[in-house]
Amino acid sequence: MSTRCSTEAGLPAHGGNRRVKGLRREEVALLAGVSVDYYVRMERGSLAGASDVVLDALVSALQLDEAERDHLFSLARRSRAPGGPRRRRPAVTVRSTLQQVLDAISDAPAWICNGRYDVLAMNQLARALFSPVLADPRRPANTTRFVYLNPEAARDFFVDYDQIAGDAAAKLRMEAGRNPHDEELIALVGELSTRSELFRQRWASQDVRLHRSGRKRVHHPIVGRLDLDVESLELPAEPGLHLNVYTAPAGTPTADNLALLASWAATRQTPATELEAHNG
Incomplete structure (x- = not known):
């Protein structure tokens, strides 16, 4: 063997x-x-x-x-x-000062997630960037649910869909190792396993991944292709939460398209919080 x-x-x-x-x-x-x-x-x-x-x-x-x-x-x-028995984690409320930090980042999409990849808080540009993900009325929105349960839209949005799908399952498995009794995580994995053959295959591989910096390539329905540099930062004062910031070098087509996206976002009404209801 x-x-x-x-x-x-x-x-x-x-x-x-x-x-x-x-x-x-x-x-x-x-x-x-x-x-x-x-x-x-x-x-x-x-x-x-x-x-x-x-x-x-x-x-x-x-x-x-x-x-x-x-x-x-x-x-x-x-x-x-x-x-120990399965346990439901308390609802996560992002501190108002963290939302202020997000809102102060005006030229780059920035958002906060937990280990389940629930979208907990975003700035205006992140809401615009992830508008396909936020089209699902369930709150909090979840990027892994979008990847596996809305695969047609996810394939249109993520240029490297297969890699994104593999990483998403591997990061959930990593979180399951850390928090095996998290009821919301158990429910999410159960939902994805029931409804997605691809997720079942990726989950069965037992791969694991850390939150990492890197490159994410997306095709936005309004401004087109964006090749973004991603920094994923742990928040020491908020264990389990990560701040994700997407940037592009000045003078590149992606930087220009981010500026266009910011202009488009300024014309749209956005929710006050990513945790507001619309629970489906």
């Missing part, structure tokens, strides 16, 4: 990302400094007794990336903790 290509119900196994393929269990156990029997128990999800030293050795043996390492340690913490 190739343990670097697949595992059972516990350790992250992401064949597309693995740098070294084909190791047998005995070889992984040797590299990690544990017995084969102990490694087999870990592979099957029994991580409760694994120390951080052992986990780090396993990370090294399997050459896990940062996201996979975080996911492995989250699974270990979950195994050590007593089981």
Whole structure:
């Protein structure tokens, strides 16, 4: 069995990302400094007794990336903790000062999300940019729901739809490792699994991703193509929330199109908050 290509119900196994393929269990156990029997128990999800030293050795043996390492340690913490019931998180209310920060960013789309990719707050330009996502009357809007449950519109909007879809499922799986009893997350994954074959396939891959900076290419229905640089920043005072800002170098076609989008947005009426009702 190739343990670097697949595992059972516990350790992250992401064949597309693995740098070294084909190791047998005995070889992984040797590299990690544990017995084969102990490694087999870990592979099957029994991580409760694994120390951080052992986990780090396993990370090294399997050459896990940062996201996979975080996911492995989250699974270990979950195994050590007593089981708990599903719990509903309190409704997230973005502080008014954070909304002020968003509104002060006038030349770049900026928005705040949680680990489920609920849209919690946006500035005017972000509302204009994500108008296809916000067309769904449900609040809070959710970008992963848009990607998988409105695939025709999402394919029109995201130039790199397949990559976006894979990243969205991988980030939800990462969040599930961190917060396995989050009732809203469980409900979201259940809804997506029930209604989207593509999501079921991507979820089954057990891939994980961190929130990362990068490039996002979209085709906006009003201004056309936008090649945007994305910075995703954790908010230390608001654990679990991320500030996402989209920019473009001055003088580029995307910068010009963002200016056009800002002019278009100024003519539109926008909601006071992304959390207002229209629950469907």
